[in-house]
Amino acid sequence: MSSNVSASNVGNALGAWLGGLAISAGLGYRAPLYVGSAVVALGPAVMVVAARTAPSRPAGPDQRAGVDQEAGPDQTAGRTRPGRERRPSTSE
Secondary structure (H helix, E strand, O other): OHHHHHHHHHHHHHHHHHHHHHHHOOOOOOHHHHHHHHHHHHHHHHHHHHHHHOOOOOOOHHHOOOOOOOOOHHHOOOOOOOOOOOOOOOOO
């Protein structure tokens, strides 16, 4: 959650800075509207590039954490991972 807030703060500061640069460059008081539109258009472009270059995540129930890879998901009932002992149930 904190990374979302940080990204929002950085975006807010960057937008104000770029809008100020546009005004100080003599482009007028409407220039920040166009600068903001360009920044908004860059967002989906960055998202698409990041999604295409990200490593693929394993899919399917066999790749979930905690599933014994040798036995498969339907054969793991009652088994423990190698090196781990089964704890006795306290509910009996």
